[in-house]
Structure formats: C-alpha cells, structure tokens
Amino acid sequence: MIRSQSYCFRATIIIHLFFSLHLLLNTFASHTQSLCRQDQRDILLELKKELKIPNDEYHVISWNTTLDCCSWWGVTCDAKSGRVISLDLIIESANVSLTSGSSLFQLRHLRQLVFTHGNLQGVIPSSIANLTHLTCLDLSNNLLVGEVPASIGKLNQLIEIHLSGNYLRGNIPTSFANLTKLSQLVLSENQFTGGITVVANLTSVFNINLSQNNFKSLFPPDLSGLHKLGQFVGSRNSFFGPFPSSLFMISSLFNIELNQNKFKGPIDFGNMSTSSTVRVLTLGYNDLDGPIPESISKLGNLEVLDLSHNNFGGRVPRSTSKLAHLVTLDLSYNKLEGQVPHWLWRSSVFSVLLLSHNSFSSFGKSVEVDDATWLNELGLGSNSLQGPFPQWICKFKILRTLDLSNNHFTGFIPQCLNSLQDLNLRNNGLSGSLPDFNNSDLRSLDVSRNSLVGGLPKSLTNCTSMQLLNVKGNKINDTFPFWLDSLSTLMVLALGSNAFHGPIYQPSTYLGFPSLKIIDISNNSFVGSLPQDYFSNWSAMPFVFSDEEYLSYMEDSTMYKDSINLVSKGVATDFVRIPVFFKAIDFSGNGFSGQIPESIGVLSGLRLLNLSGNAFTGSIPPSLANITILETLDLSRNNLSGEIPRGLGNLSFLSNINFSHNHLQGFLPRSTQFERQNCSSFSGNPKLHGLEDICGEIHVPVPKSQQHEEYLLESEEPLIHWVAVAIAYVPGVFCGLVIGHIFTSYKYEWFIAR
C-alpha cells in the first residue's frame, strides 16, 4: 500500500483549507495525544485485511498499530472529530475487489477516496452511495471490470470523478444528472458506450474527458447550460452526425478535442459570438468535408487547430490570416488545393505547420518570409508543388523538421539545410550531389527516389545522432560507406538501387553496425565474400521484441516518448520512428559470392532476410533456424547447394519462402509453412524432392525457357509490402502556451519492390 499521486488535488486543498490548521496544531502540539478513534482504527484494520495488504517491510511502514491511525500512510482524519475523511492509496495486491459489504463503506465521513494505479478488480459496488460526504472519487488506472452503479448519482456533493484507465462499460448512468456540483468528469480509456445526453445536466462541470471509449451517438444538441465548461475531450470514440455546433455556443470553452470520431459533413462557426475563447480545436480523423469556412476566423484565440485526415476541399480561406495566435496548424490529409496561403510565411508565431497530403500546387509569385519566425516543423509532402527547391526555406532559422517529399521539386539541394534534425525529400526530381551535413543533431535524412549523383558526403560521419539514412533509388556512384559504422545510433541504412560498388567488408576497419535494424543495399554492384563472423557485432538485431512488448515500451519509456515528441506529426508519416520490432536485411541483386555467413543465426530478431540474385555458394546455414521470428526468407537465384536444413521447418512465422533457382537437393522440410508455398518458390532446383503436395502429383522440372519467363514474372511482383501504423498520444508543450495532449500519428512504410 503506497500513497498515490491522485487527481483529487483540488479536493485535498479544500479539505485542508478547512481542517488542516487544526490538524497541524495538533501534530506540533504533542506527539502523545492521539487523534485516532478506536472505531475508525478497527474499520481501517478490517479494510487492510480485505485488501490483502501484505505485512512485509515495504508495506508496513504504513499501517503500524503502535502508531496513531490518523498518521498512517494515506489516511487523513478530521482534526476535530478524529474521523477518517480521506483515503489515498495504491492497492498493489493482485486480485482484490471491493465487495458491497466492504468495511470501506463504514467510513461514512470520507470526503476523498483515492485508490489509483493499483490492481483493484471487479465492479464498483453500489454501496459506494453510503459515502454521502464524498467530494472526490478517484479510482483511475485499476482493473475494474463492469458498469458504473447508478447509486453514484446520489453522491450529490461530488466535485470530481476520475475513473480513467479501467475496463468500465455500459452507459453513463442517467442519475449523474443529479451531480450538480461536479466539476471534473474523467472517464477516459474505458469501454463506455451509448450516448452522453446526461452531461448537459452537469451545470458546474469544468472538465469532461471521455476520450478512448466506445461512445456512439449524436452529440447533445443543447449544451448551453454548461456555463463553466472549459475543456471537452471526446477524442477516439464513435460520435457521429453533423459537426457538433452546440459546443461552440459555450463561451467558457478553451479546449475542444474531438479527433478520431465519425463526424460528417461541413463545419460552420456562423452563429458563434465573435469573442470565442477556444484555444485548442482538434477535429482530425473524422469524415468532415466542404470548404474550410470563412467563419473560422471567429476563433480568434486559436493556438492549435487540427483539421487533418478529413475531406476538406477548395482553397484555404483568406480569413484564416486573422488567426494571429496559431502556433500549430495541421491541415494535412485533406483535399485542399491552389496556392499555399502566403500569409503563413509571414506569421512569426507558428511552430508547427502541416499541409502534407493535399493538392497544393504553388507558393504564389513571391514569398515573403518573416525572419523572426519560430517555425520548427514544416510539412508540405505529397502535394503537387513544383519548380526549383524553395530556397526561402533557408530563412527559417530554427526549423528542425522539413518534409517536401512526393512533390515535383527539381534542381539542387541547398547547403542551408545543415541544421535540421529530420529532412525528407523523397521522391522528387532533385539532382546534383548530396550537400554536406556536418550536424550532430541530424537524425533522419531521406533523399530516396531522386536523381542525385556523386558520392555520399564524408561529413555525415559527424552526424552522430543519425538514425536513418535513405538514399535509395538515386544514381549515387560510390563505394560502401565503411565510415558510417562509427555512427553508433544508425538504425536504418538504405543504399539500394544506386551505383554503389566494391566490397562491403574490409578486414582492418570493419566494426559492424551496433544499432542497425534495417539495412537495404539491394540492386547495386557490391561484390566479394563475407567472413563467417560478419554479423557477429550487429548487436541491435538479435534483440527480440514482441509487438506487445513494443507497445508497452512505447507507453512506458519516457526516453522514447521524448524522441517521438520531437519528430511530432507530419513528416513523421513518411520516415518516422522505426518500429523497434521490425528488422530486415536486404542484400539482393548484387554480386556477393562465397558462403552465407553462419553468424546470420545470431540475428534472432530478424523478420526479413533477402539474399536473392547474388552468387552465394555452399549450403544454407543451419543457424537460420535460430531466427525464430523470421517471416520472409528469399535465397533465390544463387548457387546454393546441399539440403535445406530441417530446422527451418520449425520456423512458425515463416510465411514467404523463395529458394528457387539454386542447386538444392534432398527433401523439403515437413511443415505447414513450407507446404503453403507456391510451387515456384522451389522451382529451378532439379534435384529437390518432396514437392508433390505443392506442385501436383508428379514434379516435372521446369524447362529452361519457362524458367526464364517465370523469373521475369516473379521479379515484377512486389516481394514485400509492409506497413505499420502506430498511433499514440504524446504530451505536448507548445511554446509554453498550451499544455495538452496533442494527437500524433506515426506511420512507417517499408517497400522493397523488385
């Protein structure tokens, strides 16, 4: 039993204002005088038994019978009467629940009940209504499975209800309509369903947080009675129907978060008074359409506006220039067109400006840039922008993230981008050679699918924070950048489809890549053989992460959160945070010879291995069977001989296998994974047996001419198309003005098309 950090802060203060002076005097006056009442002590001890609180050293610091029960950890008494008025505990013992007869409900004078971040299970008993003095109820982050009892509606002194992070379901009881003193209703991260008409009766409510539930209803048409409502958070539910205009009639509101719902149709702020106090409005990931109305300028205090992932079309209205306080504007993933509004570049307060995935076609004739701009993140990817690289971007002195990918920009990449953290120029028509990046902050550089020539600049060795380098699909003519192995943070290296040549191993200098998770050097002219211990020092690869571990890691690790927070939105959608669990090696389409290194078996976290289209000889290393989560294995078009190791039959995730066009012999391993493959996965190995189940009764070796045809067909198919989408809420601070939770979406796409 540990004292928790509760939400009932306000209530605590209130209680202390009225009662603590007495208590303080008592405490200082004498240590001998006990405040503890026998009856209250007995109830507490009974409760300790019920909640199976162990008597170990760690817990006993708290409830020691030789001490005054009012000084027990988490217990607060009324200084006058000695009655327990506040309980504030984390119930750590597994599998305990509150029964309707629990001694807890005999603590009739409780004003504050806080059991959080524990293992409390079962339902909330309806006898909670016996605690008629309760002002704050905080049972958040437990395992309460079940409906909320209607009897809570009788607790008409309640000021705060915090039930987030449980497994509560059903409707919000209609009896909540009686909670006229309620200021905070936090039900986020549960499984509540149904509608929310009852909130219209909560006339004192300040904060409503219903995010991450299954609420599925139209929005209440009249919320005009909620004169004190400051924030309404209803994101990640299934609210549907038209734009919830009733919210905008509430003059006290400053925070409206309704992203990830099913609102449909146009938006309109027409009837609203001109002095809106709304500072944060998120409507991303809905089904809203029509133009962005001129009336949006009525939200003159907006600091954060997220209309992303909807179907808004037309031009951005002129009136948006009146939104002089905007710090974050996200209009990405819509159908907006025409000119990128020129006033955006003149605003000095912008920090994040995301316009990617629209149909913007130009910047207008001349762009004037405010030199004093705070612009930190600029996303213009996946539009129809063209012309030479927009040099005026060089004026954004503190820009950290720039995404111009998937447009039609041409010409040279300027030198001025040296101070960026994340740069994505993928899929344009950029030419010339890659400029110097001598910057220890650079984290990701994606210039893939352009027409860059020359070599990789050596200055990249100084980019000691680099995590991703993608130059795939250019005309870079260079030898293997051995010097990159000094970049201890490099996780993704993609050099594929260029004119790289020479060996990838140098006996004297080779160190391995300690953090590398994905390497793609396919379709180049690398040659030579690899020593047996080639992969031994690739220490990041062996680390196996299950998807569940990954998710909990993402939630728990502050380090990881910090770093994604910096990438934030927009640009992140393209090169993004690499899922920790995805690891891949693609060496295909080069001229490698010799044996496949036995040390490949140490890369136990590998999901994809493609060594096809080389000249590897010898047998398939049995150590491959140690890569238990391998999903794709392509060894086709080499000179491999010998038998297929039996152990590969045990790889239960192996779903794509291609061993065709080698000199393999013997029998296929018996396993469903092998039997599910197409015949073509093994063709071109005349001495391979056991293919009857796959290829039909009699295995007829494929004639040479057909082999060629088949090879061509295969090579046109995408071998892998892998997409992962992770969605996370990330705490965000924008220029110290808005401290909220800004929706962030991350998406990583990995295409290896042959």
Ligand SMILES: *[C@@H]1O[C@H](CO)[C@@H](O)[C@H](O)[C@H]1NC(C)=O
């Ligand atoms: C309770 O406190 C007394 C006095 O501080 C101490 O001697 C005793 O060991 C404690 N009891 C337990 C069970 O920790």
Ligand SMILES: *[C@@H]1O[C@H](CO)[C@@H](O)[C@H](O)[C@H]1NC(C)=O
């Ligand atoms: C928890 O309690 C339930 C019902 O009393 C029981 O079925 C279950 O096995 C218990 N689980 C653990 C982990 O003790």
Ligand SMILES: *[C@@H]1O[C@H](CO)[C@@H](O)[C@H](O)[C@H]1NC(C)=O
């Ligand atoms: C709740 O109060 C009722 C009557 O007011 C009483 O009969 C009942 O025993 C109480 N329940 C608990 C668990 O104390």
Ligand SMILES: *[C@@H]1O[C@H](CO)[C@@H](O)[C@H](O)[C@H]1NC(C)=O
């Ligand atoms: C609200 O309170 C009134 C008066 O105390 C009571 O009559 C009514 O039943 C309550 N409503 C609900 C829904 O609990």
Ligand SMILES: *[C@@H]1O[C@H](CO)[C@@H](O)[C@H](O)[C@H]1NC(C)=O
């Ligand atoms: C809730 O509000 C509705 C509509 O204003 C009203 O008819 C109803 O009586 C209210 N319920 C309570 C319990 O106050």
Ligand SMILES: *[C@@H]1O[C@H](CO)[C@@H](O)[C@H](O)[C@H]1NC(C)=O
């Ligand atoms: C609402 O609840 C979600 C989920 O618990 C939380 O992440 C978020 O911070 C809350 N929003 C506000 C504005 O308090």
Ligand SMILES: *[C@@H]1O[C@H](CO)[C@@H](O)[C@H](O)[C@H]1NC(C)=O
């Ligand atoms: C404005 O008022 C009209 C007529 O009362 C109504 O139909 C419309 O929905 C209102 N719009 C908003 C945004 O409240």
Ligand SMILES: *[C@@H]1O[C@H](CO)[C@@H](O)[C@H](O)[C@H]1NC(C)=O
């Ligand atoms: C690279 O950056 C370092 C540290 O900022 C600086 O001292 C050095 O002069 C730079 N070198 C080049 C070639 O720009």
Ligand SMILES: *[C@@H]1O[C@H](CO)[C@@H](O)[C@H](O)[C@H]1NC(C)=O
């Ligand atoms: C790397 O940085 C050092 C100083 O930190 C500088 O002297 C050197 O020129 C840089 N190397 C390249 C290739 O820019």
Ligand SMILES: *[C@@H]1O[C@H](CO)[C@@H](O)[C@H](O)[C@H]1NC(C)=O
């Ligand atoms: C790469 O550069 C070398 C030396 O400049 C040249 O001989 C070779 O033809 C180039 N290769 C390609 C594929 O352009």
Ligand SMILES: *[C@@H]1O[C@H](CO)[C@@H](O)[C@H](O)[C@H]1NC(C)=O
């Ligand atoms: C291989 O790279 C060349 C350019 O170097 C490109 O034209 C070709 O499409 C690439 N082939 C594949 C299969 O990616």
Ligand SMILES: *[C@@H]1O[C@H](CO)[C@@H](O)[C@H](O)[C@H]1NC(C)=O
């Ligand atoms: C495979 O793993 C086992 C145990 O994990 C180990 O003993 C063995 O040496 C490994 N085999 C290879 C070929 O790496």
